[in-house]
Amino acid sequence: MMPWQPTTIAGPKQARVANPESVIRMLKKAKRPLFIIGPVIICDEGCDETVCHKAKIRSSCMDIAKEWDIPVVTVGHAFKSFLKEGFDTEPMGIIEIVNLLKDPEWKGLRGEGQHDLVLFIGVTYYIASQGLSTLKHFAQHLVTVTLCKFFHPNADASFPNMSDKKWLKYLEKLKISLRILNQEINTIRRV
Amino acid sequence: MMPWQPTTIAGPKQARVANPESVIRMLKKAKRPLFIIGPVIICDEGCDETVCHKAKIRSSCMDIAKEWDIPVVTVGHAFKSFLKEGFDTEPMGIIEIVNLLKDPEWKGLRGEGQHDLVLFIGVTYYIASQGLSTLKHFAQHLVTVTLCKFFHPNADASFPNMSDKKWLKYLEKLKISLRILNQEINTIRRV
Amino acid sequence: MTLKGIKELQNEIWMIKNLKANFGELRLNRNWDEPMGPTSKPNVTDLRAWDFKLLSRFEPFYAPFCDMCCMCTFGKCDLLGKKGACGINADAQQARTFLLSCCIGTAAHTAHAHHLLKHLIEKKGENFPIDLGMNIDIEAPIMRTVIGEKPGKLGDFRKVLDYCEEQLTYLLSATHTGQEGNILDFESKTFHAGMIDELSKEVCDISQIAAYGMPKGEEDVPLIELGLGVVDKEKPVILCIGHNVAPGAEIVDYTNDKGLYNEVEVCGICCSAIDISRRDKNAKIIGPLSKQLEFIRSGIADVIVVDEQCIRTDVLEEALKNNSTVIVTTDNACYGLPDRTNEDADKTVSDLIERRIDGALILDAEKVGEIAVKTALRISKDRRNIKILPDLKEVTKYAEDCIKCRMCERTCPNSFPVFDAIQDAGEGQFSKLLEVYEICYSCGKCEESCKADLPLVSMLTKVGGHYLKNQNYRIRQGRGPIQDVEIRKVGRPIVFGEIPGIIAFVGCTNYPKGGEEIAKMAEEFLKRNYIVVATGCSAMSIGEYKDKEGITLYEKYEDVFGAGGLVNLGSCVSNAHVSGACIKIANIFAKKPLRANYEEIADYILNRIGACGVAFGAYSQKASAITAGINRWGIPAIVGPHGTKFKRLLLGRKDKKESWKVNDLRSGEVVEGEPSPEHLLYAAETKEEVIALIPKICIRVNDTPKGRQTKLTNYIDLHQKYIETFPNDLHLFVRNRNDIPITYRKQVTEFLESKGWKPKEAPFEPSLMDFKKEEGR
Amino acid sequence: MTLKGIKELQNEIWMIKNLKANFGELRLNRNWDEPMGPTSKPNVTDLRAWDFKLLSRFEPFYAPFCDMCCMCTFGKCDLLGKKGACGINADAQQARTFLLSCCIGTAAHTAHAHHLLKHLIEKKGENFPIDLGMNIDIEAPIMRTVIGEKPGKLGDFRKVLDYCEEQLTYLLSATHTGQEGNILDFESKTFHAGMIDELSKEVCDISQIAAYGMPKGEEDVPLIELGLGVVDKEKPVILCIGHNVAPGAEIVDYTNDKGLYNEVEVCGICCSAIDISRRDKNAKIIGPLSKQLEFIRSGIADVIVVDEQCIRTDVLEEALKNNSTVIVTTDNACYGLPDRTNEDADKTVSDLIERRIDGALILDAEKVGEIAVKTALRISKDRRNIKILPDLKEVTKYAEDCIKCRMCERTCPNSFPVFDAIQDAGEGQFSKLLEVYEICYSCGKCEESCKADLPLVSMLTKVGGHYLKNQNYRIRQGRGPIQDVEIRKVGRPIVFGEIPGIIAFVGCTNYPKGGEEIAKMAEEFLKRNYIVVATGCSAMSIGEYKDKEGITLYEKYEDVFGAGGLVNLGSCVSNAHVSGACIKIANIFAKKPLRANYEEIADYILNRIGACGVAFGAYSQKASAITAGINRWGIPAIVGPHGTKFKRLLLGRKDKKESWKVNDLRSGEVVEGEPSPEHLLYAAETKEEVIALIPKICIRVNDTPKGRQTKLTNYIDLHQKYIETFPNDLHLFVRNRNDIPITYRKQVTEFLESKGWKPKEAPFEPSLMDFKKEEGR
Ligand code: SF4
Ligand code: SF4
Ligand code: SF4
Numbered sequence A, B: 001m002m003p004w005q006p007t008t009i010a011g012p013k014q015a016r017v018a019n020p021e022s023v024i025r026m027l028k029k030a031k032r033p034l035f036i037i038g039p040v041i042i043c044d045e046g047c048d049e050t051v052c053h054k055a056k057i058r059s060s061c062m063d064i065a066k067e068w069d070i071p072v073v074t075v076g077h078a079f080k081s082f083l084k085e086g087f088d089t090e091p092m093g094i095i096e097i098v099n100l101l102k103d104p105e106w107k108g109l110r111g112e113g114q115h116d117l118v119l120f121i122g123v124t125y126y127i128a129s130q131g132l133s134t135l136k137h138f139a140q141h142l143v144t145v146t147l148c149k150f151f152h153p154n155a156d157a158s159f160p161n162m163s164d165k166k167w168l169k170y171l172e173k174l175k176i177s178l179r180i181l182n183q184e185i186n187t188i189r190r191v
Numbered sequence C, D: 001m002t003l004k005g006i007k008e009l010q011n012e013i014w015m016i017k018n019l020k021a022n023f024g025e026l027r028l029n030r031n032w033d034e035p036m037g038p039t040s041k042p043n044v045t046d047l048r049a050w051d052f053k054l055l056s057r058f059e060p061f062y063a064p065f066c067d068m069c070c071m072c073t074f075g076k077c078d079l080l081g082k083k084g085a086c087g088i089n090a091d092a093q094q095a096r097t098f099l100l101s102c103c104i105g106t107a108a109h110t111a112h113a114h115h116l117l118k119h120l121i122e123k124k125g126e127n128f129p130i131d132l133g134m135n136i137d138i139e140a141p142i143m144r145t146v147i148g149e150k151p152g153k154l155g156d157f158r159k160v161l162d163y164c165e166e167q168l169t170y171l172l173s174a175t176h177t178g179q180e181g182n183i184l185d186f187e188s189k190t191f192h193a194g195m196i197d198e199l200s201k202e203v204c205d206i207s208q209i210a211a212y213g214m215p216k217g218e219e220d221v222p223l224i225e226l227g228l229g230v231v232d233k234e235k236p237v238i239l240c241i242g243h244n245v246a247p248g249a250e251i252v253d254y255t256n257d258k259g260l261y262n263e264v265e266v267c268g269i270c271c272s273a274i275d276i277s278r279r280d281k282n283a284k285i286i287g288p289l290s291k292q293l294e295f296i297r298s299g300i301a302d303v304i305v306v307d308e309q310c311i312r313t314d315v316l317e318e319a320l321k322n323n324s325t326v327i328v329t330t331d332n333a334c335y336g337l338p339d340r341t342n343e344d345a346d347k348t349v350s351d352l353i354e355r356r357i358d359g360a361l362i363l364d365a366e367k368v369g370e371i372a373v374k375t376a377l378r379i380s381k382d383r384r385n386i387k388i389l390p391d392l393k394e395v396t397k398y399a400e401d402c403i404k405c406r407m408c409e410r411t412c413p414n415s416f417p418v419f420d421a422i423q424d425a426g427e428g429q430f431s432k433l434l435e436v437y438e439i440c441y442s443c444g445k446c447e448e449s450c451k452a453d454l455p456l457v458s459m460l461t462k463v464g465g466h467y468l469k470n471q472n473y474r475i476r477q478g479r480g481p482i483q484d485v486e487i488r489k490v491g492r493p494i495v496f497g498e499i500p501g502i503i504a505f506v507g508c509t510n511y512p513k514g515g516e517e518i519a520k521m522a523e524e525f526l527k528r529n530y531i532v533v534a535t536g537c538s539a540m541s542i543g544e545y546k547d548k549e550g551i552t553l554y555e556k557y558e559d560v561f562g563a564g565g566l567v568n569l570g571s572c573v574s575n576a577h578v579s580g581a582c583i584k585i586a587n588i589f590a591k592k593p594l595r596a597n598y599e600e601i602a603d604y605i606l607n608r609i610g611a612c613g614v615a616f617g618a619y620s621q622k623a624s625a626i627t628a629g630i631n632r633w634g635i636p637a638i639v640g641p642h643g644t645k646f647k648r649l650l651l652g653r654k655d656k657k658e659s660w661k662v663n664d665l666r667s668g669e670v671v672e673g674e675p676s677p678e679h680l681l682y683a684a685e686t687k688e689e690v691i692a693l694i695p696k697i698c699i700r701v702n703d704t705p706k707g708r709q710t711k712l713t714n715y716i717d718l719h720q721k722y723i724e725t726f727p728n729d730l731h732l733f734v735r736n737r738n739d740i741p742i743t744y745r746k747q748v749t750e751f752l753e754s755k756g757w758k759p760k761e762a763p764f765e766p767s768l769m770d771f772k773k774e775e776g777r
C-alpha cells in the first residue's frame, strides 16, 4: 500500500495493513499497551460529537482507552480537549514520549515497566512517521500500531488509507470488540 | 512485491507485476519493440538445451524474438552464445544501449525510429536496475518490461520473483502465445 | 648561489619571519592584554571532552528518514537492524548524515563569507578597518573566543576563513565511507561544524557591517517596508533573491549614484532583502522564502538577480515563463548561463533585452548593478501586460478540470486542504483557497503531483493577489550585533533570571501552519518581558502580522535588547550575534576571559544564560549547522515538526537524575542539578507546544530565587494557557521554597506535596567543567 | 603610538611584504623561467568553458539510485517526473549528489594530505626539501599546471592545500539546497572537485616520498610479500588499516630503532599497507579492502591500528570479539575511544592490556609506534588460542541451521551463490563455499540479513583459511612518479600511437566476480605491449594472482614505464602520477608549456595521449573524485558494473558526427573528427566488455597511421576474442587506407565497403581549443 504521503516510504520493510480484528489480536497479546493521541483529531472549534466528525473520533478513542484500560498520552496540544470531557491523559510532546519509549529501561507511564505496544492516532503525519521510524529502528522491545486513516509504513501495523466514514467504523468496531472481549474475560474471571 | 535485491526499491512508484498475458498485450500495442539480452542467462560452460536450464532460457528468448520479429541487442558478452546458435544479434554494452534508448531522436536499431517498448532479460540485476531507473526518469517515450525471474521495481512492468521452473514456463507461454497471435494475424492478413 | 649567499638569505628569512610574527601579533592584538586561553583555533578533537559532557546529558535522538544508505557503490544497504557493507549501523548513519548536512550548511556560510570578503577587500582594501563604533568594543566575540584573536581590518578575516576551510575539510572527510563509526564522535564533529559555521557567519556579518556601513547595533533603527504589496508595479522592478548582499548593494548604489532611485524599485526575498535594506533603507522586502515562487509567478519582477543560497533552482525556468530576465552572480548558482563577466555591459544589456541570451552570469557585483538597472529600465515597458491583475474566472475554469486524485493534499508537506479548496474554487468559492494561500509556502509540490496538471501555485497566487492586494507590513532594519552598553545593562538581570529569557526566532519558513504563528509566539513573550530577537525569514514572518489595531509588532514593541524589546538582528548570518550576545554577557558582566577560552564561556552560557533559539521552520542544511553552532555554546534550540526530518535531536531526560549533576566550583563538590535546559535540540509539533516549552527551557541552574519565580510563573501561566493544565514536572525546578512564585503559592505547594518534593541546595558556581587540579597534584 | 611611529611601522610592513613576496617568488620558482600561464589557481568557474566543451561531447548520463531526495526538511521529495520543493529536478539532483560525492572524496584526500603534511612538517621542518632525485625535474606536474608554482620545500604545499580547501568549500556550498540548478554547471563543479582531488593526492604522495624516503620513481623496485598467508602468526602481529602512512611508518621505524623487527610482524590492509611497504620493504601486505573483515575475523592481528579512509566502521566491535586491541590515530575516525594522546605511553599500554579501555585514540604518530609495538609484544601470548586453525565441522553445524530464506543470496551485492554453497556445506561439501570465498569481498551483507543469524563471513573465512593456508603472493613496491627520463623515452611512441596505450588499473575491490579478473585484464594488455600501471587495491589484486607457472605478473613483467611494463605506482594518492605522466609527456615530449596552463595541457592529453583508467571495483566517494579528476585532464575511465551506482557517467555518442568535430590549429579549419576517446566515463558489465573496450578507448585523433594500425589490430583481436565478433564500428576509426591493419587487411576492407566508408583527412593539430584570435581583432 502506498503511504498517505507517498515519500514516507523508507525501505523494503513496510507496515502490515491492520484492521480492527488484527489490532484486537495485538492488544490481547500486549502486557503494557500505551495510547498516544495527537492534535490532528482535535476539533479546534471545540464542537461536540453530534455534529463533528473529529469529536466522534475523539470519543471513540476515549472509549477504546477506557474499555481496555490503556493509559493515554496526549501530544501537541491535544490534552485540553480530553480534559473538557473529563478524561485524564498525560500531556507530553510527541518527541518526548517517543524518546522515553525507545529506552528499554524506562518504567512506562504507570511505572510498571516499559510498554510493549503503542497505539498512535492523530499525530501530525510526518512527525509521526519520523517518530515511528525511531521506534522501528531503535526500540525492538515494542510494537507500533497506527489507527489513523492514513497508511503509515514506518509502523509495524497500520490502518490503511481510508475515508472518514470507514475510519470511524473501524474505530467503533475496535471499541465494540474490546467491550465484548472484556465481558468475556470478566465472565471467565468470575467463573 | 519486494524487489529481488530488496534495496533496489527507489520510491513510491513500483513496476506492475507482469505475466505472459500482460506482456503480450504490451507487445501488441508496441510499434517498435526491442529485446535486450544479458550475460546472466548465458551458460559459461556452453551446454545445450537438453541439459542446461540457462540454455533453455536462451532458446526461449530466441524463439520469442523470432516469433515477433523483435531486434535483439546482446550486452556484456552474451553475443557469442547466440552466434553459436546461428542467431544474429547486435552486441553492445548495456550502458551504451540504454544511453541510445533515452534519446528520443535516436533512430532505433533498425533505423526506423526510436523504440517504444523494451524487453530485458539476463542483465546483471543491479546494473539493469540502474539502467531501468535511467529510462524510468529520462525516457518517457518508452515502456520497459523485464522478463527475468527477479522482480525489478524500476521497470514499468516486471515478472515477479519466481523459481527457475516457473520462469521457463512463463517464457514458454509467452512464446506460444506469440505464435498463436502471429497465426491469427497472418490469417487476418490473408483474408 | 654561493653558500654564503644562501646563508645570508636564510638569515634574512629568519628575520623576516620573526618580524612578521611580532608584527602580526602587534596588529591583531593592539590594546588586547588578555592572555591567550587554552583553545585557540581548536582542531577537530580539541573540544571533544566538552562535547562529550554535553552529549552525556543531551543524548542524540535519531529518526531515520530512510532505512537505507545509498552513499557508495556497495549500496544501497538496508540498515534496519543490520549493518551496511562498510560496517556502519543505523544510528551512526544518521549521525553521519547529520554531520554531512551541517558540513554543507557550514560550507554555504563559509563560502558566502569568503565570496563577500573577497569582494569587500577588492572594494575597500585589505586594511579597511573593522570598526563597529563607540559602543562596541568586543566586535567579534566568536572570533575572539574561538581563534583567540580580534580583527583589526578586513584582511584579518582571511586567516579566520582559512581556519574554517581547513576544519571543514577534515569534518567532511569524516563523512566518507569507512571513516568515523561512533555516534558520539560524529556528534562532536557536528558541534565542531556548527562552531565553524558560527565563525563564518560572524566574519560575514561584521565585514559587511563595517564595509557597507550597515547599522552598528544602534537601537531604534528605521522601519522598512515589507510585503507583496509594497512594490510599485508601474516602475521597473528588480528582485534580488538569496543571501549575498553584494550584487544587491551594488544595485542600490548604482541607482543612488545615477539619481535613479525614484525610477526603479529594488526589492528582495530572503536574506538578501534584509541585507540590502541594511545598506539602503529604501529597499523593499517582499518577504521570506515562502513567497519566492508566488512572487516570481506574479510576473512583477522585470529583472531577477540571483545570488546564493535558498534560491529556487528553477528560477530561470519560472522567470522565462514571464519573460523576466535573470542575472546570476556567484559561482554557487550559474544555471548554465553564459559568462558575461568580461563582456561590455551595454552589449550584455542589449543581448538580454533582445533575448539573444536567456540570462547572464556576471561575477562582478558592480557590473551586475549597472546591467540590472539598465535592463530593468528598458524591458519593463514591454512587460506591462504581464503584470496584470488576477482573473478568478480562470481559476475556476482550471479547478473544474480537477480529477479528484487528491495527490495535491497527499504531497503537500503540511497536508493543507488544497483538495477541498479546489473543489470549492470549481464552484466559484475562493475562501478556502485564500486560507490555503495564507499559510502555503509555495513549494509547488501539489502542482507537481497534480494528475490533471493544474497550475495550483499560480491559482493560489491569483486568489491571494485578488483578495490581498495591499499586503503592506513593516519590519525593523537589521541592526547587527548587540552593543556592549546594552549587554552591560541586561547582563545581571539575565544571569540572575530576572529577565526570564532571550528568545531568538531564527531560520526559514518550513512552518506547519503559516508564518503568523511565529508572530504570535513572539508576541506572547514580548508581553511577558522576555527579550525577543529575530533574524532572516523569521524576522520577516514576525513583520508580516498585524494586530487588531493594524500595527506590526516592530511598531508596537521597542527596538531594544532589553525586557520586552523586539530586535531584528538582520539576516541569517546575523545569527552569530545571538551567541555573540551570550558570550559578551559572560565576558562583560561575569568577567570571564573569552580569549581562546571556549569551554569556560560555553559552560557559563549553558548554566547561567537563559537564552534559547526557535527555528520553527528550519529547512536547510544551514539551519542544521546553525543549531549545532548554538548548541555547542550551551544554547538550546527548538525546531518545528518538520525539524524531525533533520533526523537528529539532542534530548535530555528529566527523569534521569544522575545526568544533571553539576560541579559546584566554589565548594568543590558534585551536587544535584536540575534538568535545565531540559533539551539542547527539541522538535515541537505545534506552536502551543513551543510556547509551553520556552519558559521552561529558559530556566538555568544559576537563577536567583527571584529570577526563578519569574520563570516559573511564566511556565505555569503559559502551560495553563496553551496546554490547559498545570505543568506536571514543576517540582523538578523548585529548589527550595524561595523559588515558589507568589501568585501560584498555594497551587505549587500542593503540587509539590503530591510529588513528595524535598528542598535542595542550589550550587554556588554550577559548572560542567572539571575541578581544577590543585597545584602539585 | 605616535603618528610618526605608525608611519614608520607601515613602511616597514610594506618593505617586509615586498621582500617576502620577492623572496617567495625566488624560492618557489628558482630555475623556472617559464612564464606564468593563464590559469593559475583557477576559481570555480575559471575552467568552465573547457568543461562545457568536454560536456558537449561527453554528455552526462544519470541513473538515479533513488527517485527521492531527502536532503532537507521540505522533503522527502519524489523527483520522478516532478520537481522537488526547492525546484530541482531529477537530473540536476543526480548531478548534485555526484558533486557531493566528489566533494566528500576530495575532502578525504585533502584532509589526508593536510594531516600528513602537518605531521611531516613537525618531523622534518617547513624547509625540508622536495627533492625527487636526479631523474625527476618536474616533481609536481599537477601543481605546476594548476597552481603555476613548483614546490621547493614541504612548507610550500601549505598554500596548495589552502587553495584546495577554499575551492572545496565553494563546491560543497553549491550542493546546498537552493543553489546550483543546472546539470552542466554541476558537472563543471564536479570536474573542479576532481582537479582539486588531483592536487591533494599529488601533495600527499610527493611529500611522503620526499619526507619518508620512499622510492622516487626508480625502475625495478623490490618485490613485497602479499597475501593472507604471509604473516607469521607465531609472532606478535600489528595490522594497519587505512590510507595514512604516518602511524604505520612510525611503527616500522620504532621496531627498527629498537631492533625488534624480527620480533614483530607489521602488516597492512588497503593503502596504508602499500605505503608502509614503500617506507620499509619488509612490511607485509595482507591485501586490499576485500580482505578486511575476513582478516579481522581470523583473529590473527593482536593490535589493529586504524588511520583513515576505507576502514570498516565496525572495526572496534569486530576486534573486541577476538580480544584484539584497537588504536585509532586521526580525527577522522575516533570510535568514541578515550583520547590518550597526552597520556604516558606505558600507562596506556597497561590500560590496554588490562582491558581497562577498549582501545585508545592517540593523535601522535610516534607515540602510536611505541604503544602499538609494546602492546602487541605483551598481549600476543594471551591471544595464541584465538589464532586457532579453522574447524570445518563447526561450519557444517551452522549450515545445518539454515532456514532457506535466501536472503543471503538476495542481499549479496553480487548475487553470489551463498545459498547453494551453504546447502552444500550443510552436507559437508565445501567446494562451493570455497568458490564464493575466492570472489567474496567480505562485505558482510549476507550475514547481516541471514534470518537464521548464521555467521556467514566467519564460515567463509574458515573454509578459505582451511583450504588456502598459504596465500602467498608478490607485489612490487610502489614506486611513485614516472621519471622524466622514462617519459622522454615513451613520449613519442605514445603520442604517435605506437605504444597502443597506457592503462591504469586503479581503485577499490567492488568487483562483480573477484579480483582475479583485474589480473587477467592486466595480463591481456601486458602481452600486447601496453603500458600497465596500477595503484591501491587494484595493484594488490593484480598481485594476488599467479599464472600457471605459479608466478605473479609483477615477477613476470618488467617494472618499467614502457611497452609491456607493469608498474605499481603506489597507493591511491599515487593516482596523481597517472595524470602526472600524461602532463609530463605533453611538456617534455611536446614542449607544451605547463605552468598554469590547464586547458592546453588537457586538450593535448585528450587528443593525443592514449591513456585510460580502469576502476573496475570503484566503490567510494574518493573513487568518484578520482574519475572526475582524470576526466578533466581528458583521460577517459572505465568503471565496473557497480560503478553505475555512482549514478552518473559521461558518454560520447559515436553516431553523432557533429559532436566530434575538432579544430585543426595548424590549418585553422574545423574538421571532422573521430569518436575518440568514445566515452569519458563508462560502466562496463563484465570484464569481457572492458577488455574489448580498452583498445578502442585508447585511440586518439592524433595517432600516426602506424600507431592507429597497432591500436586497431588490438581492437579487432580482443573484440573477436572476447565478444566473438568483428567490431561493428571499426569504420569510424579508419581515417584512410593507411590506417588499415595489415594482418586484417582483407576483412577490414570488406567491412569498410559494407559500411560505405570514405577516407578523410586527419587533422594536423587536432584541438578543442578556440583558434587564437589574430592580433588586432
Ligand atoms: S556507505 Fe556503507 S552503508 Fe552506505 S551504501 Fe556504502 S557500504 Fe552501504
Ligand atoms: S505549494 Fe502550498 S499548498 Fe501546495 S504543496 Fe506546497 S505548501 Fe502545500
Ligand atoms: S492533485 Fe490536481 S487533480 Fe488531483 S485532486 Fe488535487 S487538484 Fe485535483
Ligand code: SF4
Pocket (backbone or CB within 6 Å): C065, C066, C067, C068, C069, C070, C076, D065, D066, D067, D068, D069, D070, D076
Ligand atoms: S537515503 Fe534518501 S536518497 Fe538514499 S535511498 Fe534513502 S531516500 Fe533515497
Ligand code: SF4
Pocket (backbone or CB within 6 Å): D069, D070, D071, D072, D073, D074, D075, D076, D077, D083, D084, D085, D086, D087, D088, D177, D178
Ligand atoms: S533539497 Fe529539494 S528536492 Fe531535496 S528534499 Fe529538499 S526540497 Fe526536496
Ligand code: SF4
Pocket (backbone or CB within 6 Å): D408, D411, D412, D413, D414, D415, D416, D418, D436, D440, D441, D442, D443, D444, D445, D446, D447, D456, D457
Ligand atoms: S560477504 Fe561476500 S558473499 Fe556475503 S554478501 Fe558480501 S560479497 Fe556476498
Ligand code: SF4
Pocket (backbone or CB within 6 Å): D401, D402, D403, D404, D405, D406, D407, D408, D409, D418, D419, D422, D446, D449, D450, D451, D452, D453, D454
Ligand atoms: S540467509 Fe541464512 S537462513 Fe537464509 S538462506 Fe541464507 S544462510 Fe540460509
Ligand code: SF4
Pocket (backbone or CB within 6 Å): D270, D271, D288, D289, D309, D310, D506, D507, D508, D509, D535, D536, D537, D538, D572, D619, D620, D622, D623
Ligand atoms: S583502492 Fe579504494 S578501497 Fe582500496 S584503499 Fe584505495 S580507496 Fe580504499
